Amino acid sequence: MENQVLKALKERRSVRKYKAEQITDAELTAVLEAGTYAATGKGLQDPWIVAVQNEEIKAQLIRMNAEVMGTTGNPYYDAPTIVLVFASAPEQWPNALQDASLVLGNMMLAAHAVGLGSCWINRELQMFSTDEGKALMSRFGLPDGLIGVGALSLGYADGEPRLAKPRKENYYRIVK
Numbered sequence: 001m002e003n004q005v006l007k008a009l010k011e012r013r014s015v016r017k018y019k020a021e022q023i024t025d026a027e028l029t030a031v032l033e034a035g036t037y038a039a040t041g042k043g044l045q046d047p048w049i050v051a052v053q054n055e056e057i058k059a060q061l062i063r064m065n066a067e068v069m070g071t072t073g074n075p076y077y078d079a080p081t082i083v084l085v086f087a088s089a090p091e092q093w094p095n096a097l098q099d100a101s102l103v104l105g106n107m108m109l110a111a112h113a114v115g116l117g118s119c120w121i122n123r124e125l126q127m128f129s130t131d132e133g134k135a136l137m138s139r140f141g142l143p144d145g146l147i148g149v150g151a152l153s154l155g156y157a158d159g160e161p162r163l164a165k166p167r168k169e170n171y172y173r174i175v176k
């Protein structure tokens, strides 16, 4: 069976090389809005999304993430936009991580659908559990008590994406 959504799901690949040019506001809004339409447990819309295009804050995020990794490179691959996703602590809301992960998934697919590249970037949990991370969350105007779940690097892909690896055998089974 083929349709545009199924095609996009199979074609999306993680992008790790970006053009310097910033994406348009319309493209960014389309991606963020797709995130807000992700299914959430009880329909509570628990996650929070922060798109960062500010150079000073991006530099801070790059440094904080690289510190967690123990490197000095750019874990966001020089993407012009970094999208952070936060959620309630799992002790407060058991579906917090699942909800936020689905928001990230929706946004990756939407990015591909509008011609952007993206890649899920980790380590936001550690970054935003520090005093510096908490101060940044407060600067973003987020409620207290949230955790960082993940981020997307977002921008125009520089180069053609590689093909998907073959799917593992027996990835799914149908029990009738």
Ligand SMILES: Cc1cc2nc3c(=O)[nH]c(=O)nc-3n(C[C@H](O)[C@H](O)[C@H](O)COP(=O)(O)O)c2cc1C
Pocket: 012, 013, 014, 015, 016, 119, 120, 121, 122, 123, 164
């Ligand atoms: C939970 C999660 C964490 C990830 N963290 C990173 C990361 O920190 N850096 C990175 O370059 N890619 C990261 N990725 C991207 C995966 O490496 C990528 O999805 C995988 O290699 C499959 O490639 P594809 O997305 O092109 O299908 C992450 C993906 C997921 C789902």
